Amino acid sequence: MTTGIEDYGRRFGQAVAAELRAARGRKDITLEALAEMVGLSRSAATNYLKGRREIPMSTFLALCRALDVSPREVFQAAQDAIEQ
Template sequence: MTTYVERYEAAMVTQIKVELAERSMEQKDLADKVGINRVTMSHYMTGKRSIPMPTFLKIAEALAVAPGTLMDRADARVQPTAETA
């Protein structure tokens, strides 16, 4: 069973991927704009590492979307479990 945090983090990654696709950007472009290593970005985008808040804020800025908006869009993707439904 996955926790809410795990589902939310997965939803955030999915939303970031959607935002990238809408802007015809690749993960490497985002890594460059945020100022992090491409391997580190890959770890965030595959769920191997959680995105730290300062990096999340830079990602939102690089995507030209308000952090709260990005969080709301990810939250809308979170699937409820039997315990939370």
């Protein structure tokens, strides 16, 4: 059984991943190119961007830099998405 905060954390993490995927699409960057830019394997990048694994903060920041998006924008978009 998950608590409310665990459920919120899971949904927030998935919303962050979705926003990073959207940013990748807007920048028209392949998954392979993004993974290389931040020093990840393709499978790790896939797992992070599909919300299958929690994104470590250092990796999140590297992804934001590579995608030229501010962490605040990503967090705000994720928050907005789960509040709908």
